[in-house]
Amino acid sequence: MLLAADDVDGIRIAFEEGSLTTLKIVIGAILFGIALDTKVEDFKLALRRPGTIAIGVVAQFLLLPALTFLLTLLLDVRGSVALGMILVACCPPGNVSNILTHRARGDVALSVSMTAVGNVLAIFLMPLNVAFWGALHPTGRKVLEDIELSAFDMLVEVGLVIGVPFVAGITIAHFWPRFAxxxxxxxxxxxFLGLGAVIVVGVANNWSIFVDHIGVVLVAVFLHDALALALGWAIARMTRLPEASTKAMTFEVGIRNAGLGLLLVFTYFDGLGGMALVAAWWGIWDIIAGLALAQWWGVRSRTKVEVVA
Incomplete structure (x- = not known):
């Protein structure tokens, strides 16, 4: 086993009802913000690049959950930690991927199109993926049986959290582009500041649990995040995408909306310890790793331009 923590499956992270409501509003606002930056033309652009978009969809919703499942078996993590990793892998990308692609001097148009398509597909594919891979996992399955997760209930929740603000944002962006x-x-x-504040408050209110058990997920999240970024890069290279598109693909596959995962942990899994720790730490580490990679790529691109000039 990665680290001895036999009781992590039994702990629950306390999260007040008011904080949960705030988290729902924050996640909805994040998706609303993504939609405000999304135009109908972005979906038309996706239709003009069906092969590239299909590659991203397969990587995000098929390969990443499958490889995550294998990683949990390899690390032999506890059931709740495995479910947390699977849940995060099934989350859609956030607009952080667009920001990082821009910083890395990647194909921002492709990134925005993939984010838009990914979030729409996640409404249907995320609940199915979580239910499928969770039920297949040898230790995660037992946790799911105790919780009695309904894929349909999660579908409704994800549809409300993603679908409603996304449709509202795109509608505003279409009819009132300047305001959007x-x-x-x-x-x-x-x-995103609100999400950070919710996570900080949640950690502070459960500080003793966080300190006692964060070691259980540190290495797992580090390896999982590296796997996600590497998958995006590798599949782009294997399909011979241009360098700018490779950067976009890397971040679209590697950056997950862990805030949405955290919301689902408290809504359907009663703040299950390992899941909450994975989602919370992923949300922090994913941005750190992504920024480091984007900065390195950006500096490298500028250096190439200077050398050519």
Whole structure:
């Protein structure tokens, strides 16, 4: 076993009802911000690049959950930690991937199109993926049986959290583009600050649990995040995408909306310890690793331009 923590499956992270409501609003605002930056033309662009989009969809919703499942078996993590890793892998990308692609001087248009398509597909594919891989897992299955997870209930929840704000945002962006552009600059950053605040407050309120058990997920999340980024890069290279598109694919596959995962942990899994720790730490580490990679790529691109000039 990765680390001895026999009781992590039995702990529950306390999360007040008010904090859960705030988290739902924050996640909805994040998706609303993504939609404000999304245009109908982005979906038309996706239709003009069906092969590239299909590669991203397969990587995100088929390969990443499958490889995550294998990683949990290899690390021999506890059931709740395995479910947390599977849940995060099944989450859609957030617009952080668009920001990182821009910083890395990647194909932002492709990134935005993939984010839009990924979030729409996640409404249907995320609940199915979680239910399938969770039920297949030798230790995660036992946890799911105790919780009696309904894929349909999760479908409704994900549909409300993603679908409603996404449709509202795209509608505003289509009919009032100038307002959407101004609002998008504010909504996205404020929503992510709100998510950070919710996570910080949650950790502070459960500090002793966090300190005692964070070691259980540190290495697992580090390896899982590296796997996700590497998968995006590898599949782009294998399909011979241009360098700019490779950067976009790397972040679209590697960056997950762990905030949505955290919301589902508290909504359907009663704050199950290992799952909550994975989602919370992933949300922090994913951004750190993504920024480091984007910065390295960005500096490398600028150096190439200077050398050519």
């Amino acid at each position: 552009q101004r609002a998008g600059r504010l909504v996205g950053p404020v929503a």
